[in-house]
Amino acid sequence: MFRAILLSRINDQFSAGVAELEDSDLPVIATRAVKLSVEYSSLNYKDALALTNRSPVVRKWPMVPGIDAVGTVTESSHPGFSVGTTAVLNGWGAGEIHWGGLAQRACLDGDWLVPLPEGLTSLEAMAIGTAGYTAMLCVLALEDNGVNPGVGEILVTGASGGVGSIAILLLARLGYRVVASTGKSETHAYLKELGAQEIIDRATLAAPGKPLQKERFAGVVDSVGSHTLANACAQVRYAGVVTACGLAQGMDFPASVAPFILRGVKLIGVDSVMAPIARRVSAWQRLARDIDHRCLASLTQKIGLGESFGAAAALMAGTHHGRTVIDVNA
Ligand code: NDP
Numbered sequence: 001m002f003r004a005i006l007l008s009r010i011n012d013q014f015s016a017g018v019a020e021l022e023d024s025d026l027p028v029i030a031t032r033a034v035k036l037s038v039e040y041s042s043l044n045y046k047d048a049l050a051l052t053n054r055s056p057v058v059r060k061w062p063m064v065p066g067i068d069a070v071g072t073v074t075e076s077s078h079p080g081f082s083v084g085t086t087a088v089l090n091g092w093g094a095g096e097i098h099w100g101g102l103a104q105r106a107c108l109d110g111d112w113l114v115p116l117p118e119g120l121t122s123l124e125a126m127a128i129g130t131a132g133y134t135a136m137l138c139v140l141a142l143e144d145n146g147v148n149p150g151v152g153e154i155l156v157t158g159a160s161g162g163v164g165s166i167a168i169l170l171l172a173r174l175g176y177r178v179v180a181s182t183g184k185s186e187t188h189a190y191l192k193e194l195g196a197q198e199i200i201d202r203a204t205l206a207a208p209g210k211p212l213q214k215e216r217f218a219g220v221v222d223s224v225g226s227h228t229l230a231n232a233c234a235q236v237r238y239a240g241v242v243t244a245c246g247l248a249q250g251m252d253f254p255a256s257v258a259p260f261i262l263r264g265v266k267l268i269g270v271d272s273v274m275a276p277i278a279r280r281v282s283a284w285q286r287l288a289r290d291i292d293h294r295c296l297a298s299l300t301q302k303i304g305l306g307e308s309f310g311a312a313a314a315l316m317a318g319t320h321h322g323r324t325v326i327d328v329n330a
């Protein structure tokens with residue numbers, strides 16, 4: 001038997017709770033299957049949507065949610081993962097169309113896993129989680145496109161959230177000057193501790209703005225979308241780079257082409273869910289190298305499986321900041 005969060009929908013009635021399941025309940029993966037004894041999962045925006053049934057994240061029922069997991073391999077028919085290895089799962093539809101990480105056991109396709117990189121503990125891997133791994137994908141995209149420290153300021157939107165917090169931590173450690181946009185005045189000291197050098201009120205970016213505004217930023221990490229992304233593009237300097245990974249304000253993009261055709265601004269979409277394995281491995285190796293362990297611990301709270309629902313509601317209500325790790329065995 002093992003404990004898992006189980007989401008069900010029967011006759012359009014949603015229900016959610018902690019269930020006791022049998023190993024035989026686990027989904028069958030035809031080839032290259034890996035079974036994990038899960039240590040930790042984490043709470044991401046998408047998990048919060050699933051746990052609160054706020055958006056159609058879950059596409060198969062019943063579902064064990066959790067887009068992230070870290071754990072020890074207990075059985076494997078995958079050549080890359082032997083029993084005893086610690087493996088990390090992010091995305092690939094886990095918690096959406098396949099059972100995910102909010103459980104003491106998981107059965108997964110080994111092709112979805114990356115080995116826990118040297119230099120990170122299991123707990124740290126989930127403190128980073130999909131949010132932090134996506135932040136690193138954004139940093140890599142900035143670097144790949146020539147935005148290096150010294151080129152100019154980087155705007156991070158959704159700053160106090162999971163993606164934003166880790167993006168600030170990474171960028172500041174790498175030597176960038178970071179401007180953090182937040183709607184939570186009570187997080188200013190926290191954001192400065194992560195390394196933000198300046199903080200702006202997100203209200204200054206949230207409303208419709210002019211197609212071209214005063215040039216300021218060399219790069220952007222945006223997890224917010226909508227008018228915020230449009231205004232960010234309008235404030236990027238000539239040949240600057242905007243990485244777009246989220247939609248906390250909205251999925252719309254009410255912008256004009258002006259920044260792209262008149263200033264050569266690049267807009268780069270960042271997806272973590274289906275990112276190829278080589279890119280994931282590079283991102284995780286860079287995370288192991290570049291993350292500040294002390295600050296990572298300070299931005300993370302650890303909770304038990306049954307507390308996930310309250311934490312998800314707080315994330316949706318915008319009353320949380322930083323990252324939440326879920327100890328599935330507590
Ligand atoms: P969090 O909830 O932790 O952070 C989101 C932050 O966005 C909030 O903390 C808040 O920051 C800001 N925010 C919330 N609502 C609004 C609003 N109405 N207008 C402007 N800002 C708002 O979520 P995550 O960091 O985990 O995820 C952020 C986004 O990135 C989500 O949309 C998520 O789906 C997406 N994402 C995408 C991935 C991908 O593969 N592309 C992977 C991971 C996440 P503050 O109060 O500081 O302003």
